[in-house]
Amino acid sequence: MADRALDGLRVIEFTDELGSYCGRLLADLGAEVVKVEPPGGGRERRTPPFYRAVPPGPDTSLAFWVHNTSKKSVVLDLETGEGRAAARALALRGDVVLEDNPVGWMAARGLGFESLRAEKPSLVYTSITGFGQTGPHAGYAYSDIVGQAMGGVMTLAGEPADPPNMIYGNQANVSASIEAAQGTLLAVLYAEATGIGQLVDVSAQEALSMSQETAMQQWDLQKTNRIRQGERGSIPIPLPGAGVYATRDGHLVCFVLAPGGAPFSELVNWMREKGMAADLDDEPYREICDNLNMGFLTQLTREPQKAVTALPALMHINEVVAAFFASLTSNEAYVDGQKRLLLNGIVSTPRDLAENEQLRSRAWFKQLEFDYLNALIEFPGAPYRLSETPVAISRPPRLGEHTHDVLAALAERSVS
Amino acid sequence: MTKLPLEGLRVADFSWFGAGPIGAQTLATFGAEVVRVESETKIDSLRVVQPFALNEDGTFKSGYNASGYFNNFNAGKLSIQLNLNTEKGQELGYRIIEKSDIFLSNFTPRVLDKWKLRYEQLSAINPRLIAAYAPMQGLDGPHRDFLGFGAVLTPVTGISYMSGFPNRPPIGVGTNYPDYVINPGHTVTAILAALRYRNRTGKGQCVELPQLESVVNGLGTAVADYLANGTIQTRSGNRNPIAAPHAAVRCADDPTSVGSPDRWVAIACYDDAQWSAVCDVLGHGEAARDSRFATFAARKANEDALEALLNQWTATWKAEDLMEALQARGVPAGVVQNAQDLLDRDPHMKARGYYRYLDHPETGRAAYDGPPMVLSETPGVLRTAAPLLGEHTMDVCERIIGLSADEIADLMAEGVLL
Numbered sequence: 091m092a093d094r095a096l097d098g099l100r101v102i103e104f105t106d107e108l109g110s111y112c113g114r115l116l117a118d119l120g121a122e123v124v125k126v127e128p129p130g131g132g133r134e135r136r137t138p139p140f141y142r143a144v145p146p147g148p149d150t151s152l153a154f155w156v157h158n159t160s161k162k163s164v165v166l167d168l169e170t171g172e173g174r175a176a177a178r179a180l181a182l183r184g185d186v187v188l189e190d191n192p193v194g195w196m197a198a199r200g201l202g203f204e205s206l207r208a209e210k211p212s213l214v215y216t217s218i219t220g221f222g223q224t225g226p227h228a229g230y231a232y233s234d235i236v237g238q239a240m241g242g243v244m245t246l247a248g249e250p251a252d253p254p255n256m257i258y259g260n261q262a263n264v265s266a267s268i269e270a271a272q273g274t275l276l277a278v279l280y281a282e283a284t285g286i287g288q289l290v291d292v293s294a295q296e297a298l299s300m301s302q303e304t305a306m307q308q309w310d311l312q313k314t315n316r317i318r319q320g321e322r323g324s325i326p327i328p329l330p331g332a333g334v335y336a337t338r339d340g341h342l343v344c345f346v347l348a349p350g351g352a353p354f355s356e357l358v359n360w361m362r363e364k365g366m367a368a369d370l371d372d373e374p375y376r377e378i379c380d381n382l383n384m385g386f387l388t389q390l391t392r393e394p395q396k397a398v399t400a401l402p403a404l405m406h407i408n409e410v411v412a413a414f415f416a417s418l419t420s421n422e423a424y425v426d427g428q429k430r431l432l433l434n435g436i437v438s439t440p441r442d443l444a445e446n447e448q449l450r451s452r453a454w455f456k457q458l459e460f461d462y463l464n465a466l467i468e469f470p471g472a473p474y475r476l477s478e479t480p481v482a483i484s485r486p487p488r489l490g491e492h493t494h495d496v497l498a499a500l501a502e503r504s505v506s
Numbered sequence: 507m508t509k510l511p512l513e514g515l516r517v518a519d520f521s522w523f524g525a526g527p528i529g530a531q532t533l534a535t536f537g538a539e540v541v542r543v544e545s546e547t548k549i550d551s552l553r554v555v556q557p558f559a560l561n562e563d564g565t566f567k568s569g570y571n572a573s574g575y576f577n578n579f580n581a582g583k584l585s586i587q588l589n590l591n592t593e594k595g596q597e598l599g600y601r602i603i604e605k606s607d608i609f610l611s612n613f614t615p616r617v618l619d620k621w622k623l624r625y626e627q628l629s630a631i632n633p634r635l636i637a638a639y640a641p642m643q644g645l646d647g648p649h650r651d652f653l654g655f656g657a658v659l660t661p662v663t664g665i666s667y668m669s670g671f672p673n674r675p676p677i678g679v680g681t682n683y684p685d686y687v688i689n690p691g692h693t694v695t696a697i698l699a700a701l702r703y704r705n706r707t708g709k710g711q712c713v714e715l716p717q718l719e720s721v722v723n724g725l726g727t728a729v730a731d732y733l734a735n736g737t738i739q740t741r742s743g744n745r746n747p748i749a750a751p752h753a754a755v756r757c758a759d760d761p762t763s764v765g766s767p768d769r770w771v772a773i774a775c776y777d778d779a780q781w782s783a784v785c786d787v788l789g790h791g792e793a794a795r796d797s798r799f800a801t802f803a804a805r806k807a808n809e810d811a812l813e814a815l816l817n818q819w820t821a822t823w824k825a826e827d828l829m830e831a832l833q834a835r836g837v838p839a840g841v842v843q844n845a846q847d848l849l850d851r852d853p854h855m856k857a858r859g860y861y862r863y864l865d866h867p868e869t870g871r872a873a874y875d876g877p878p879m880v881l882s883e884t885p886g887v888l889r890t891a892a893p894l895l896g897e898h899t900m901d902v903c904e905r906i907i908g909l910s911a912d913e914i915a916d917l918m919a920e921g922v923l924l
Contacts, residue, residue: 093703095703096699115695134733138748139727152731152735153727165913169644222880225849225853225857225858227854234746234774235838242845243679248677253754253756256772257683258668258741259725261724265688267881268692268695272698273881274698276879276884277883278923283705288882291857291879291880293878295874296858303681304862305844306578306873316845317844319673320677321675334675343658349551350864423787424662433653435658435661436661437666437676440731441731442664443728443732444729444732444733448650450719452644454645455733468734471719472720474720477713479703
């Protein structure tokens with residue numbers, strides 16, 4: 091078997107949906123990650139969708155599966171003295187403790203950072219919470235949508251007429267987990283070099299801040315707020331080659347006017363080849379199509395007279411473009427357009443992604459063997475490939491699957 | 507002073523835009539010396555886009571050094587100008603890479619080929635190198651040369667299809683979302699894991715992070731559900747399958763919120779007790795017993811009516827007051843904050859000191875995102891503001907590459923250090 095980057099690293103995690111993706115990243119890279127779960131499992135195990143071939147239960151939640159691959163599961167009741175003692179012994183066996191409980195919850199159960207470090211100075215202890223371990227909101231109740239709201243990304247997403255939009259996929263949780271994975275590994279490198287452990291404090295609110303893009307700097311430098319602008323962005327009218335288009339079976343997003351790709355005239359060439367250019371070769375459309383880019387539009391905003399005549403033409407050109415894309419499938423529009431160096435992106439559905447020829451040709455999806463379901467189930471692959479220490483993904487654990495083995499090994503160790 | 511975890515390591519940062527430079531900035535924050543390789547002949551577009559610092563008369567500053575977009579991703583780095591379209595420029599690039607521990611790039615495979623920056627070429631001159639590549643779609647495969655940036659990736663990875671309200675087209679999330687945390691964060695995670703391996707074995711390696719793969723991996727259950735069950739999920743606005751209400755509700759407008767007066771609070775109720783607390787706080791205790799809303803199943807079945815009612819009740823509340831009142835009862839609730847809130851009004855962000863203020867010769871004192879992982883023994887530090895374009899060309903040429911002043915002058919005249 092190939093070497094793994096995190097071979098020999100022992101992680102004991104006490105996480106539910108906020109921090110479990112962090113543990114997954116470490117586990118897929120080769121760390122031994124033991125997940126300590128309450129009797130019955132946490133919220134993530136009860137979250138749909140479930141694997142449909144069997145009745146739903148804690149061992150069939152896809153929400154749990156995608157954030158808990160390659161781990162072991164131990165059930166301990168931390169509301170009992172016995173459970174806490176076992177958890178503590180386990181935590182002290184680890185190189186890393188990873189947890190996402192409310193501030194003070196672990197300490198109240200004898201599992202806080204200070205108390206464990208007193209016994210094991212090299213321990214890395216990563217706490218992921220909504221708002222971090224300190225500050226006036228440290229005790230605030232958290233869930234993903236609250237993190238997205240307080241972290242500044244929701245205010246940027248959606249139509250101005252609608253409520254602000256949450257980003258799909260528990261992105262506050264995922265962002266916090268990714269920041270925590272980096273923080274944990276930084277602390278591990280330091281502990282392995284010096285023997286000194288430490289606390290890694292991750293706040294989901296802070297983890298999202300960078301995803302405000304330029305809003306933070308815009309306020310800082312110019313004292314104006316970025317707001318959600320919906321489909322049109324900062325441009326008040328539909329422009330040809332920019333924005334969302336309906337296709338025969340879905341949607342395509344175009345950025346043809348942005349720098350970096352082929353010019354708008356290349357889109358017209360393609361439409362002409364398909365017999366869909368309509369009257370765009372006639373004036374006044376032809377001249378506009380030959381010159382249409384951001385510079386042309388900027389010029390228009392400076393010459394209101396010219397804009398008055400150009401606007402109806404732009405709207406007509408856009409209708410012709412819309413009719414063209416409506417005649418193609420999303421995938422045709424995306425792949426054939428990209429082959430012409432036109433900047434566009436398919437609005438992938440989950441099925442489009444499962445069938446994406448790039449992902450397929452790179453063998454990105456992984457077949458995981460679910461022995462207890464007697465099934466091979468295909469899974470999304472890893473975010474990265476490491477040439478010498480490949481990522482390996484194995485199926486997520488059943489609830490308490492390793493309780494006996496892990497506790498037996500612990501007992502044996504304390505006897506010897 | 508305590509050493510930082512990456513002290514003594516050098517990073518050759520051959521990246522641009524968001525996803526690459528942010529990752530390299532994290533490495534700088536935790537102690538690495540990061541050499542950002544740039545060129546005026548192929549300028550990082552973020553250097554020349556908004557938001558710019560202002561002149562005293564309120565006009566925008568111009569030039570390569572006044573963009574808050576660029577600066578926020580490049581604190582603590584050195585900047586050398588190097589024209590990689592010249593053979594000598596490529597050779598000098600190699601001499602930096604030879605003396606580096608980590609190489610990072612998010613150029614397309616086409617550019618990597620042109621500038622001879624493939625792993626085989628780099629590992630030949632530095633076998634201990636960890637070379638990290640973060641192209642859009644991968645270093646190979648039929649779509650390897652597809653063009654894109656964060657806003658293209660948002661639809662292609664499924665984020666757009668899955669986010670927003672179902673009655674709207676898939677408009678995306680308002681930003682180049684994957685560029686800022688998901689992709690740089692995954693990249694750094696892999697680099698740090700590779701460093702650990704190198705510490706144990708002395709071996710470098712190639713890290714490849716196709717941005718498409720990185721984002722889809724973090725996209726919840728959407729793809730897994732299709733693969734396992736054949737189900738095609740779609741967007742469901744702000745709702746959640748195990749919580750109701752789960753929404754952003756409108757509060758009273760706040761005219762002091764500049765250009766962004768509409769105020770909203772996100773609320774999530776995972777059980778009846780939380781819902782009951784919401785009813786109490788809003789002065790409608792009777793609603794908790796209303797059969798349309800008394801149980802989770804009932805609230806789910808009547809979610810439109812539930813949200814309409816909530817919005818009526820909250821319309822006159824000040825958003826911050828509502829958040830505090832709900833939080834006092836243990837209900838997950840948070841104001842939909844804008845940047846003004848985060849920088850100036852959120853007492854918690856201030857108390858934690860997340861934003862760092864750094865002096866910069868062209869923008870003046872400006873805010874930077876601090877590291878979002880707070881390490882108690884080795885806290886990261888943004889040592890300097892972002893570099894001016896080519897600010898450290900001399901320093902890097904002399905100290906790292908080992909050129910003489912005369913050689914540097916010649917290379918400048920030849921357009922190599924440009």
